[in-house]
Amino acid sequence: xxxxxxxxxNEEGATAIEYGLIAALIAVAMITALNSVGGEVATTFxxxxxxxxxxxx
Numbered sequence: 796x797x798x799x800x801x802x803x804x805n806e807e808g809a810t811a812i813e814y815g816l817i818a819a820l821i822a823v824a825m826i827t828a829l830n831s832v833g834g835e836v837a838t839t840f841x842x843x844x845x846x847x848x849x850x851x852x
């Protein structure tokens with residue numbers, strides 16, 4: 796009975812799970828932000844590439 800009560804009062808696993816969920820949420824937010832910014836960066840590089848190609852003519 797003491798063992799079961801000790802397991803019930805142990806909260807270290809719950810804390811680790813909470814930190815894991817927070818890390819996962821941050822990762823999802825970063826991926827979403829990078830996907831939206833990535834398209835804009837690609838467009839900018841394409842514009843610069845086109846301008847440099849036409850300048851060498």
